[in-house]
Amino acid sequence: MQYHEAKLLATAADSSQWPKGGLPEIIFAGRSNAGKSSLINALTNRKNLAYSGKTPGKTRLLNFFEVDGRVVFTDAPGYGYANRDSASALMFEKLIDPYFHHREQLKGLVLVADSRRKPNEDDITMVEFGRHAKLSVIVACTKADKLSRSQLLQNMKMIAAALGVNENSLVPCSSLKKQGIEQVWEKIDNMIK
Numbered sequence: 001m002q003y004h005e006a007k008l009l010a011t012a013a014d015s016s017q018w019p020k021g022g023l024p025e026i027i028f029a030g031r032s033n034a035g036k037s038s039l040i041n042a043l044t045n046r047k048n049l050a051y052s053g054k055t056p057g058k059t060r061l062l063n064f065f066e067v068d069g070r071v072v073f074t075d076a077p078g079y080g081y082a083n084r085d086s087a088s089a090l091m092f093e094k095l096i097d098p099y100f101h102h103r104e105q106l107k108g109l110v111l112v113a114d115s116r117r118k119p120n121e122d123d124i125t126m127v128e129f130g131r132h133a134k135l136s137v138i139v140a141c142t143k144a145d146k147l148s149r150s151q152l153l154q155n156m157k158m159i160a161a162a163l164g165v166n167e168n169s170l171v172p173c174s175s176l177k178k179q180g181i182e183q184v185w186e187k188i189d190n191m192i193k
């Protein structure tokens, strides 16, 4: 397992609070409970880096983590609450849209999706946002440990089709079993080089 240095750089409600500095950025987005925090923690070998979910208030903001002094992971709020029309739409409009369109060093989107579930409208919208902003898009299919090999392969096809992305953009992974984590890193390295 590789050692990684990671620290919280900034928590931002709007563009005035985005961190200064020009390191390439990768945004992590996904439905609540998809496994986003666990994945960021697994990628950085940290237990608690991204568990801001337990800090009330910070979950609705962008959290910027600098990793190894060479890349910044931006943790977006989880989406897909029951009151989608108000909370989620507002989040896309106020937080995600300006960041996607005005953050020059933003290079890629990691869509975090539970490998057991069919992508929903918010997942599809997120991928479209990424495409419009000309980002590289990959899909981390989390909780792969919960599926058999054949179910996983079947679901990967289903997820790629639902999102309209190439199957090569998908990485099955398990933060719990530490599987597929190096493959996610490989794809991130490709996005920032």
Ligand SMILES: Nc1nc2c(ncn2[C@@H]2O[C@H](COP(=O)(O)OP(=O)(O)O)[C@@H](O)[C@H]2O)c(=O)[nH]1
Pocket: 030, 031, 032, 033, 034, 035, 036, 037, 038, 039, 053, 078, 142, 143, 144, 145, 146, 173, 174, 175, 176, 177
């Ligand atoms: N089995 C399994 N459970 C996971 C995995 N990743 C996350 N979880 C669990 O899924 C739940 C939500 O994870 P979390 O990272 O907080 O999701 P977030 O809301 O997207 O940040 C937690 O109970 C995690 O322990 C995984 O790879 N395998």
Ligand SMILES: [Mg+2]
Pocket: 036, 037, 038, 050, 051, 052, 053, 078
């Ligand atoms: Mg979380």
